[in-house]
Amino acid sequence: MSGQETKQAVLSGDANRAPERSADRSSRLARPALFCAGFLALLVIPFIANSYFLAIAISIFIAVIGSVGTNLILGVAGQASIGTAALMAIGAFATAQTAVYYHWPFLAAVLAGGVASAVIGVLIAIPAMRVRGLYLIIATLALFYVATFLLTRYQAAKVGDTGFLLPQLTFGNLNPLVSWYYIIGAIAVVVVLVMGNLLRTRFGRAWSAMARDEVTTAVIGVRVRAEKIRVFAVSSFLIGIAGGLYGYYTGDVTIGVFTLDLAISYIAMCVIGGLGSVAGSVLGAVFVIGLPYLVTQLTDQLPATQAAFMSNHVFDLEVVVYGIAIVGFLVWERRGLAHLLSRAYSIAWSRLSGRRGTEASSE
Amino acid sequence: MPGSVQNAIAAAIPLAATYVIAGLAWAIIFRASKIFNFATAQFIVLGAYLAYCLTRDAHIPVWLALILAAAAMALIGALTQTIFMRRLLDASGDGSAQASFAPVILTFGLAAVIEHVLSISFGTGPEYIASPFPKTIFHPFSGVVLTSANVIIGVIALVLWGGSVLFIRLSKWGMQMRAAAEQPLLASQSGINVNGILIGAWAAAAVMAAIAGITYSYSSVVSPDIGNIGLRSLAPVIVGGMDSVTGVLPGAIIVALAESFAAVGFGESVRDAAVQVVILAVLVVRPSGLLGGATVRRP
Numbered sequence: 001m002s003g004q005e006t007k008q009a010v011l012s013g014d015a016n017r018a019p020e021r022s023a024d025r026s027s028r029l030a031r032p033a034l035f036c037a038g039f040l041a042l043l044v045i046p047f048i049a050n051s052y053f054l055a056i057a058i059s060i061f062i063a064v065i066g067s068v069g070t071n072l073i074l075g076v077a078g079q080a081s082i083g084t085a086a087l088m089a090i091g092a093f094a095t096a097q098t099a100v101y102y103h104w105p106f107l108a109a110v111l112a113g114g115v116a117s118a119v120i121g122v123l124i125a126i127p128a129m130r131v132r133g134l135y136l137i138i139a140t141l142a143l144f145y146v147a148t149f150l151l152t153r154y155q156a157a158k159v160g161d162t163g164f165l166l167p168q169l170t171f172g173n174l175n176p177l178v179s180w181y182y183i184i185g186a187i188a189v190v191v192v193l194v195m196g197n198l199l200r201t202r203f204g205r206a207w208s209a210m211a212r213d214e215v216t217t218a219v220i221g222v223r224v225r226a227e228k229i230r231v232f233a234v235s236s237f238l239i240g241i242a243g244g245l246y247g248y249y250t251g252d253v254t255i256g257v258f259t260l261d262l263a264i265s266y267i268a269m270c271v272i273g274g275l276g277s278v279a280g281s282v283l284g285a286v287f288v289i290g291l292p293y294l295v296t297q298l299t300d301q302l303p304a305t306q307a308a309f310m311s312n313h314v315f316d317l318e319v320v321v322y323g324i325a326i327v328g329f330l331v332w333e334r335r336g337l338a339h340l341l342s343r344a345y346s347i348a349w350s351r352l353s354g355r356r357g358t359e360a361s362s363e
Numbered sequence: 364m365p366g367s368v369q370n371a372i373a374a375a376i377p378l379a380a381t382y383v384i385a386g387l388a389w390a391i392i393f394r395a396s397k398i399f400n401f402a403t404a405q406f407i408v409l410g411a412y413l414a415y416c417l418t419r420d421a422h423i424p425v426w427l428a429l430i431l432a433a434a435a436m437a438l439i440g441a442l443t444q445t446i447f448m449r450r451l452l453d454a455s456g457d458g459s460a461q462a463s464f465a466p467v468i469l470t471f472g473l474a475a476v477i478e479h480v481l482s483i484s485f486g487t488g489p490e491y492i493a494s495p496f497p498k499t500i501f502h503p504f505s506g507v508v509l510t511s512a513n514v515i516i517g518v519i520a521l522v523l524w525g526g527s528v529l530f531i532r533l534s535k536w537g538m539q540m541r542a543a544a545e546q547p548l549l550a551s552q553s554g555i556n557v558n559g560i561l562i563g564a565w566a567a568a569a570v571m572a573a574i575a576g577i578t579y580s581y582s583s584v585v586s587p588d589i590g591n592i593g594l595r596s597l598a599p600v601i602v603g604g605m606d607s608v609t610g611v612l613p614g615a616i617i618v619a620l621a622e623s624f625a626a627v628g629f630g631e632s633v634r635d636a637a638v639q640v641v642i643l644a645v646l647v648v649r650p651s652g653l654l655g656g657a658t659v660r661r662p
Contacts, residue, residue, distance in 0.1 A: 078460025080467065127647055134399060137467060138601060139646050141594075142639040149636035211460040264471050271468060275461050316479040323479070326472030330465050331450050 030349065042185060046178045054177045056293050061181075061188040062246050063285035067269035068195050068278060069238030074267065075275030076199065077231045078211025079128060083121075083140035084239055084266040086147040089258035091117040091240025092247035093151055096164035099248070106169055110244040117240020118233045120147075125232035129225055144260065151255045163254030166247055184245055191238060196278045198234075207231045208276065261319065268322040271329050274336025283337040287325070292318040367627045369506035375616075375623040377513045377582065380520040382615035384575035385596035387527055388568040390608045393600070394531065395540050395564035396452060401470040402443075403572055404593025405477035410436045410573025411580040411589060412481060415490050425495040433573040440569025441562045443473065448565070449558055452547070482587060489584035496581070516578045521612075523571065528609050540564060544606075595622075598638045602645050604655025613653055617641075 046054060070084045094116030099109035120143075127139050155163065171179040198204050206227045209217040218224045247253040265288050273284025292314055299310040310317065329336055385407060392400045400406075413432035417423045423431065451466040496512040503509060531537035542550040543557045551557045572593070579589055599618045603610025618641055625637035645652060 075461065078464075080460070080464035082471075127643075134397070134464060134467060135605075135646060135650055137399065137464065138597065138642060141597075142642040142646070145635055145639040146643070149633075149639075213459075261475070264475055267468060267471060268475075271472075313483045316483045319475050319479040320483075323472045323475030327447060327469055327476070330469045330472070331447055334461075334465065 039189070042189070046181050051177050054181050056290065058177075058180055058184055058249060060285055060289045061184040062242050062249065063266075063269065063289045064188045064282050065191050065245065066239050066242035067266055067273070067281040067285045068191055069235045069242065070266045071270040071273070071276065071278070071281040071284075072195065072207070072238070073231060073235035074270050075277065075280070076204070076211065077207040077228070077235075079228070079232070080134060080137045081124070081140045081235075082137055082260075082263050082267060083124060083143050083236075085258045085260060085263035086140070086144040087117045087121060087236050087239040088243035088246065088262070089147060089151055089255060090120050091243030092253045092258070093154070093164075093243075093255075094240070095244030095247050096166055096253040099166050100164050106248060110241055110248060113244025113247070114237040114241040117243065118237040121232040121236025121239075122229055124236075125229045128228060128232065144263065148255060148258065151258075155255050161254070163252045163256075164247070166251050166253065168251060169248070180249055184249065187241070187245065191241075192278055192282060195238075199278065203227070203230065211276075265319075265322065268326050272322065272325045272336055274338035275334070277336065277338040279342075280336045280338035283341065287337065288322050291321055295321075369504070371620070371623040371627040372504075373507045373509065374626070375619040376509060376517060378623065379615045379619035380513070380517040381575055381579050381592055382596045382599045382619055383520040383524050383611055384516075384571055384578065385593055386599040386603070386611040386615055387523060387608065388571040388575065388593075389597055389600045390603075390605070390611050391527065391564050391568045391571065393605050394608055395544055396448070396466075396561055397544060397606070398448075398466045399470070399597070400565075400568065401467065401594075402474040402477060403568070403596070404590035405474045405481075406436060406440070406569050406572035407576035407579075407593040408481060408587055408590040409439070409477055409576075410569075411492075411576035411585045412485060412490075413573070414577045414580070415492055415585045418492055419490075425493060428492075429495075429574070429577050432577060433570045436569040436573035437566040440565035440567075443569075444558075444562045444565040447473070448561065452561070478587065478590065487587055489586040489588075491584060492577070492580050494581035510582075512582055516581075519574070519578065523574070524608075524612050527567075531608055536560065536563065595635070595638050598642050600652075601642050602652055604652030606656060607652065607654040610652055610654035 045057065049057070066084065066088060070081075073079050073081045091113035093113075095109045095113035098104040098112040099106075104112065124140060124143060128136050158164070169176070169179075199208070206217065206222040209220070209222065210224055210227060210231075214224050243258075269284030269288045270281060271284070272280075272287050273282065274280025295310060295314055295317055299307045299314075302310065333340060385403065388403050388406065389400065392398065410432050413435055414425075414428045417428035417431055418425055447469055448466055451469060494512055496510075496515050499511040501509045501511070501514060531540060539550070539555045540560050540563075542553075543555055543560045547557050575592070575596070576589060579592055583589060596615075599611055599614035601614070602617050603612070603614025618638060621641055622634055622637050626634045
């Protein structure tokens with residue numbers, strides 16, 4: 001493919017976003033209505049869902065916070081970081097430390113997790129000035145191993161294999177699962193809304209410009225170094241919060257759960273949902289976290305021998321499926337589920353309103 | 364303690380040999396297409412399992428199994444480029460950061476698929492391949508003990524390294540590969556089959572990974588854990604210089620020595636961390652490594 005053609009492809013890639021907006025304009029009321037409906041659905045779910053489903057929903061909320069943070073650094077700012085598991089571990093350990101030993105209240109401890117993770121994130125940003133692009137992957141991978149090593153030592157010295165047992169939150173007479181659902185759900189919704197808006201501010205614009213071309217971004221007056229530090233801090237803060245919430249929710253923080261597979265599952269969320277898209281982070285989290293439960297559900301429909309095979313290998317199958325999804329989306333649809341859904345949405349909308357949508361005709 | 368110094372050196376020699384072979388798998392792909400193949404670790408494990416299956420089920424002699432497994436891996440490497448990487452490298456011309464690391468993320472996806480398909484097929488229990496090498500023991504220096512397997516694998520590593528270096532420096536294909544890595548567009552317009560070159564590079568890298576995995580499993584076991592050596596072998600490549608195939612050998616020796624001395628001095632548990640500290644230090648002090656060319660960015 002020649003450079004000219006490539007450029008053309010990029011331009012049309014950008015142009016594909018514009019029709020979405022024009023479709024929005026034609027459906028000015030539909031989008032907010034959809035959001036309100038979704039919000040109401042989130043509110044009433046605890047009244048109709050069983051506790052199994054609630055537990056899945058809480059895991060998804062935590063993953064949404066983490067994947068929004070990961071997607072900010074990976075998809076928006078274009079910094080190839082695979083440090084998510086390390087940053088989550090740092091967040092979880094800082095939360096455990098402050099909650100168990102300093103007796104900080106829930107929110108303060110979780111915030112401490114976010115801040116600790118952000119500090120480490122800024123420390124990564126400093127080599128990120130020096131090492132560019134792919135070298136950053138190596139640096140964050142090295143960070144993962146060093147952090148795992150140090151935290152394993154720390155855990156062994158403090159509490160041993162059982163891990164840090166966090167104080168149980170009490171909710172009076174309320175069902176703890178439902179309370180967790182509302183607390184973590186509220187934080188996830190706030191994170192999603194704030195990030196959606198942050199990306200439209202001058203900071204968000206600067207971050208995505210940086211991913212396109214650092215030199216040009218600097219020329220138009222963005223202080224690239226400062227913005228890089230800022231985006232690492234914000235992203236790591238969110239990932240740390242996700243780690244802290246995870247620790248508090250499960251009640252037990254051990255280094256064993258923060259594996260490279262976990263980091264890759266967060267990258268999978270971003271790639272499957274759509275790099276750089278907040279809606280994509282949410283969809284990716286739902287896909288990756290919901291997948292094993294879907295596999296389990298499917299298992300019940302199968303004959304006994306296959307069902308036994310499936311249930312023996314649920315974890316492996318899950319990773320295989322999202323590994324295939326990473327490869328497939330990268331090769332065939334780089335913009336992820338978010339793009340597929342929004343296309344389906346605008347086609348459906350144009351059919352409903354009896355007009356040929358710009359999107360449908362341009363494709 | 365002179366005894367521990369000798370222990371460390373004796374441990375470093377076979378490790379360095381494995382690092383050279385596995386490091387070549389990383390460096391060849393990076394040299395050809397400027398990406399990291401994070402499925403290298405899984406290629407290593409896959410190669411070892413293929414050899415294991417051939418010896419166990421087909422009762423093929425161990426040395427023939429090595430060749431057949433390496434050939435099968437060459438096919439898998441070539442297919443990876445043909446089916447997946449080609450499409451992504453086509454799209455990476457748009458210059459955005461996301462497009463430049465998409466192929467690397469893809470190799471993570473590939474790694475996850477291979478790793479867990481293997482885990483479904485073989486479980487995690489260790490399997491064994493008998494070593495085809497005689498069990499002679501050498502004492503090159505007082506206190507340093509080497510088996511003949513160590514020596515033979517060391518020679519294989521040196522031959523593969525020397526062969527790769529000479530091939531890339533001197534042969535027509537090697538020159539085309541360097542041209543394709545530098546300026547894919549220009550290379551393709553001057554009649555070089557860039558895709559063909561990359562297919563060759565992926566096949567060669569997969570062969571290196573298979574040889575590394577199989578020879579390592581002779582003295583160890585066949586299990587998913589030997590993929591560990593694959594991720595660790597990135598360190599010698601970084602130390603030697605990512606885009607320098609020549610640098611793999613000095614890099615492997617430095618990392619193997621650093622690792623073995625750290626393990627002897629501070630205990631086995633610091634081994635992995637020592638490797639990572641070496642990587643971080645190189646990245647901060649001299650990102651291009653010992654022999655790598657400094658990258659110049661032009662807007």
